[in-house]
Amino acid sequence: xxxxxxxxxxxxxxxxxxxxxxxxxxxxxxxxxxxxxxxxxxxxxxxxxxxxxxxxxxxxxxxxxxxxxxxxxxxxxxxxxxxxxxxxxxxxxxxxxxxxxxxxxxxxxxxxxxxxxxxxxxxxxxxxxxxxxxxxxxxxxxxxxxxxxxxxxxxxxxxxxxxxxxxxxxxxxxxxxxxxxxxxxxxxxxxxxxxxxxxxxxxxxxxxxxxxxxxxxxxxxxxxxxxxxxxxxxxxxxxxxxxxxxxxxxxxxxxxxxxxxxxxxxxxxxxxxxxxxxxxxxxxxxxxxxxxxxxxxxxxxxxxxxxxxxxxxxxxxxxxxxxxxxxxxxxxxxxxxxxxxxxxxxxxxxxxxxxxxxxxxxxxxxxxxxxxxxxxxxxxxxxxxxxxxxxxxxxxxxxxxxxxxxxxxxxxxxxxxxxxxxxxxxxxxxxxxxxxxxxxxxxxxxxxxxxxxxxxxxxxxxxxxxxxxxxxxxxxxxxxxxxxxxxxxxxxxxxxxxxxxxxxxxxxxxxxxxxxxxxxxxxxxxxxxxxxxxxxxxxxxxxxxxxxxxxxxxxxxxxxxxxxxxxxxxxxxxxxxxxxxxxxxxxxxxxxxxxxxxxxxxxxxxxxxxxxxxxxxxxxxxxxxxxxxxxxxxxxxxxxxxxxxxxxxxxxxxxxxxxxxxxxxxxxxxxxxxxxxxxxxxxxxxxxxxxxxxxxxxxxxxxxxxxxxxxxxxxxxxxxxxxxxxxxxxxxxxxxxxxxxxxxxxxxxxxxxxxxxxxxxxxxxxxxxxxxxxxxxxxxxxxx
Amino acid sequence: xxxxxxxxxxxxxxxxxxxxxxxxxxxxxxxxxxxxxxxxxxxxxxxxxxxxxxxxxxxxxxxxxxxxxxxxxxxxxxxxxxxxxxxxxxxxxxxxxxxxxxxxxxxxxxxxxxxxxxxxxxxxxxxxxxxxxxxxxxxxxxxxxxxxxxxxxxxxxxx
Numbered sequence: 011x012x013x014x015x016x017x018x019x020x021x022x023x024x025x026x027x028x029x030x031x032x033x034x035x036x037x038x039x040x041x042x043x044x045x046x047x048x049x050x051x052x053x054x055x056x057x058x059x060x061x062x063x064x065x066x067x068x069x070x071x072x073x074x075x076x077x078x079x080x081x082x083x084x085x086x087x088x089x090x091x092x093x094x095x096x097x098x099x100x101x102x103x104x105x106x107x108x109x110x111x112x113x114x115x116x117x118x119x120x121x122x123x124x125x126x127x128x129x130x131x132x133x134x135x136x137x138x139x140x141x142x143x144x145x146x147x148x149x150x151x152x153x154x155x156x157x158x159x160x161x162x163x164x165x166x167x168x169x170x171x172x173x174x175x176x177x178x179x180x181x182x183x184x185x186x187x188x189x190x191x192x193x194x195x196x197x198x199x200x201x202x203x204x205x206x207x208x209x210x211x212x213x214x215x216x217x218x219x220x221x222x223x224x225x226x227x228x229x230x231x232x233x234x235x236x237x238x239x240x241x242x243x244x245x246x247x248x249x250x251x252x253x254x255x256x257x258x259x260x261x262x263x264x265x266x267x268x269x270x271x272x273x274x275x276x277x278x279x280x281x282x283x284x285x286x287x288x289x290x291x292x293x294x295x296x297x298x299x300x301x302x303x304x305x306x307x308x309x310x311x312x313x314x315x316x317x318x319x320x321x322x323x324x325x326x327x328x329x330x331x332x333x334x335x336x337x338x339x340x341x342x343x344x345x346x347x348x349x350x351x352x353x354x355x356x357x358x359x360x361x362x363x364x365x366x367x368x369x370x371x372x373x374x375x376x377x378x379x380x381x382x383x384x385x386x387x388x389x390x391x392x393x394x395x396x397x398x399x400x401x402x403x404x405x406x407x408x409x410x411x412x413x414x415x416x417x418x419x420x421x422x423x424x425x426x427x428x429x430x431x432x433x434x435x436x437x438x439x440x441x442x443x444x445x446x447x448x449x450x451x452x453x454x455x456x457x458x459x460x461x462x463x464x465x466x467x468x469x470x471x472x473x474x475x476x477x478x479x480x481x482x483x484x485x486x487x488x489x490x491x492x493x494x495x496x497x498x499x500x501x502x503x504x505x506x507x508x509x510x511x512x513x514x515x516x517x518x519x520x521x522x523x524x525x526x527x528x529x530x531x532x533x534x535x536x537x538x539x540x541x542x543x544x545x546x547x548x549x550x551x552x553x554x555x556x557x558x559x560x561x562x563x564x565x566x567x568x569x570x571x572x573x574x575x576x577x578x579x580x581x582x583x584x585x586x587x588x589x590x591x592x593x594x595x596x597x598x599x600x601x602x603x604x605x606x607x608x609x610x611x612x613x614x615x616x617x618x619x620x621x622x623x624x625x626x627x628x629x630x631x632x633x634x635x636x637x638x639x640x641x642x643x644x645x646x647x648x649x650x651x652x653x654x655x656x657x658x659x660x661x662x663x664x665x666x667x668x669x670x671x672x673x674x675x676x677x678x679x680x681x682x683x684x685x686x687x688x689x690x691x692x693x694x695x696x697x698x699x700x701x702x703x704x705x706x707x708x709x710x711x712x713x714x715x716x717x718x719x720x721x722x723x724x725x726x727x728x729x730x731x732x733x734x735x736x737x738x739x740x741x742x743x744x745x746x747x748x749x750x751x752x753x754x755x756x757x758x759x760x761x762x763x764x765x766x767x768x769x770x771x772x773x774x775x776x777x778x779x780x781x782x783x784x785x786x787x788x789x790x791x792x793x794x
Numbered sequence: 795x796x797x798x799x800x801x802x803x804x805x806x807x808x809x810x811x812x813x814x815x816x817x818x819x820x821x822x823x824x825x826x827x828x829x830x831x832x833x834x835x836x837x838x839x840x841x842x843x844x845x846x847x848x849x850x851x852x853x854x855x856x857x858x859x860x861x862x863x864x865x866x867x868x869x870x871x872x873x874x875x876x877x878x879x880x881x882x883x884x885x886x887x888x889x890x891x892x893x894x895x896x897x898x899x900x901x902x903x904x905x906x907x908x909x910x911x912x913x914x915x916x917x918x919x920x921x922x923x924x925x926x927x928x929x930x931x932x933x934x935x936x937x938x939x940x941x942x943x944x945x946x947x948x949x950x951x952x953x
Contacts, residue, residue, distance in 0.1 A: 026895030035823075201897050202834065253896060255930070284836055285835040507931045673890050680934075684933035707839075708928075715934070719935070
């Protein structure tokens with residue numbers, strides 16, 4: 011019975027279209043105060059003094075908090091998700107432009123901002139290091155002199171694969187290619203910025219926060235570790251979240267300041283950052299300086315890949331990666347290809363730039379890995395003069411190779427890659443497009459056709475391998491079935507627009523033969539939901555979706571025993587079909603979950619071992635990641651006079667396994683494709699060499715609009731995950747991961763007549779024009 | 795210092811004494827409790843705050859409340875009338891034109907304005923009109939479809 015899966019309109023839309031969503035900034039408590047953060051104008055400076063007297067004298071100011079105030083409470087520094095420490099409010103020096111220096115609590119938002127102007131901070135500016143490639147120079151300014159014994163800007167080295175074997179293949183190879191490339195610093199920039207309402211009750215000792223959090227339970231644990239408030243006295247509510255994309259995974263200094271402000275004043279405190287604060291101080295993404303190398307045969311057989319990476323983590327290592335994976339899942343840089351060897355080496359450094367490095371729909375840095383390998387395949391195609399789609403087809407993993415252990419040890423669960431690429435090529439009319447391209451080139455028109463093929467690894471993750479700050483990445487779920495046969499599902503993952511209230515209801519409905527309308531999904535409140543690690547890395551469906559299917563099956567098995575009692579049969583003699591348990595061979599005898607639930611609550615004499623009720627809980631510890639994949643083809647027009655790129659078509663064929671709600675899946679893909687166009691063509695947070703941020707507002711940090719995006723052409727193949735209970739794989743980030751290389755490959759392909767082999771993102775008109783001239787920019791730094 | 799602002803919002807008259815610098819978006823949200831309109835960027839780029847001022851869409855983050863004195867404002871809360879959704883609202887539901895919902899009220903207000911001027915807009919026109927607003931979730935495709943859906947179901951428009 012398929013009551014559950016399929017296109018279903020979203021339950022949550024009813025409130026959103028009426029303007030009745032409740033975002034953090036919509037929370038209003040009686041007597042609530044407002045906070046504002048004073049930020050450093052300097053990228054690097056020693057703090058000589060902070061004078062708050064005038065601010066405190068402001069008639070509407072209730073408290074002024076500095077690092078010294080926090081020090082008394084042991085809150086001046088906080089742990090990051092990577093086990094580093096980050097200043098909540100700077101006490102010794104500021105290490106990036108926009109760093110938090112002081113916090114004002116006032117009667118209204120405007121007064122709080124006014125009072126910031128009254129704080130007098132004396133800075134002694136220091137030389138800054140904004141160029142990651144200079145961060146390890148012996149004379150580079152030392153960013154982290156707070157770390158005991160630290161003498162350099164080095165954070166970690168991490169490697170993966172077999173260096174020796176890879177070197178051997180490279181020595182033997184008929185052809186090798188090498189290319190330096192930057193994945194520039196970009197920002198998730200959800201339209202709702204980050205914020206919190208903190209309410210500490212002095213009498214009960216209970217701290218309640220309404221926060222923009224993608225991971226409410228993880229945040230509660232961290233608050234308990236940092237603030238000294240015991241975990242059972244903390245309630246984190248994530249109401250409606252206006253987009254996350256990874257930006258709302260970490261805990262930010264403003265949150266702790268608002269909590270402290272509430273503790274100091276005894277009143278609730280709201281703090282919502284403005285757009286510049288969001289772009290300049292919260293977690294960015296990427297900033298990976300990569301050198302890729304491929305070893306191949308002349309016939310186009312790719313034999314090995316070698317990568318070296320310089321990762322810019324900014325002033326504090328705030329990346330949210332599983333502990334054993336400091337460079338995230340970059341280890342899947344082997345891509346979708348059958349290789350003999352692979353090796354990567356990642357070195358991370360501190361710079362005087364904003365901290366982070368987690369986010370923006372990246373699947374734990376698979377975005378960077380896919381970009382690297384898909385750009386390299388095109389570089390090889392360029393050198394061998396082989397069609398890039400053909401080159402991929404020759405090297406893709408074949409269906410019979412799954413499960414496939416790649417050269418860095420990741421076990422790809424399932425796939426039929428050639429079928430997916432072929433479908434994309436057919437949808438695009440690939441061969442015809444190539445002919446058109448030739449004809450147009452002859453007339454001086456630049457058309458580019460870009461191909462990418464990606465494999466993701468999502469659904470973190472298996473507990474024995476994956477934890478964040480020691481907390482394993484398993485998810486709990488609870489399912490209650492009421493006597494009248496409706497149900498409430500409680501989940502730990504946190505929608506930021508993904509439609510969990512609909513999708514998760516559909517999973518329960520599918521398993522129990524209920525209508526999705528009869529399943530209420532509760533999320534976003536740690537007092538009302540079981541523990542779990544939250545929504546990022548496309549993990550909701552792979553982890554909590556699996557937990558939901560399993561808990562529903564537990565309920566179904568309990569129902570079987572009760573149904574057996576109702577039917578006076580042995581449980582083993584019952585079959586389940588069409589939402590009913592019935593005696594084998596007698597479908598008319600069936601009992602629905604609703605009928606069974608009523609019986610389980612009734613005076614019916616229950617069988618031995620059945621406690622009554624059907625409710626169940628489950629904690630799902632995934633046995634492996636899931637590996638969604640896809641083939642993307644982008645067609646662009648480039649104006650050789652201005653360098654302007656227009657995306658004419660975008661064909662995306664995704665295989666994310668079983669699709670619970672195809673409408674929602676397609677929506678996720680649409681959004682990711684727009685992200686990809688943004689990153690490939692527009693988005694960039696650059697710095698000048700002094701460390702000044704050049705992407706601090708939407709005037710400078712450009713986002714794609716309806717005019718930059720084409721009408722997407724989507725296709726699907728379905729290869730179920732063999733180990734996921736419903737065969738689903740997760741899709742939230744697939745398009746963000748897969749689309750940037752397709753766009754860049756298309757633009758570079760368009761520039762073929764100019765023999766351009768590579769130019770770094772974003773491919774703005776200026777960058778494309780410079781590439782045509784044979785001298786593309788470095789895009790991370792503005793060098794005058 | 796405060797000034798008196800008298801404004802008709804969604805057909806209802808309000809008068810408040812406010813700071814001259816108060817932005818219209820904050821007036822609507824904080825003074826009147828109409829939180830359906832959102833604040834997203836400060837620089838008139840994102841359009842999360844779009845409302846109508848005298849029948850025209852404006853970005854309420856760069857309009858002073860004082861500038862609305864004596865004028866009329868319409869917000870997302872006024873799209874539904876007598877329990878009947880505007881076809882634009884229904885279109886966004888039918889075509890999955892929203893995900894996180896944050897940009898949605900602004901998008902819908904602009905879409906309603908467009909359809910009032912041109913009941914049968916082509917896709918290119920819809921894209922042009924919405925290009926002053928940003929959506930981070932949908933890639934715009936389904937927003938365009940939503941507006942087309944509304945155009946094709948205009949008979950349901952509340953009066």
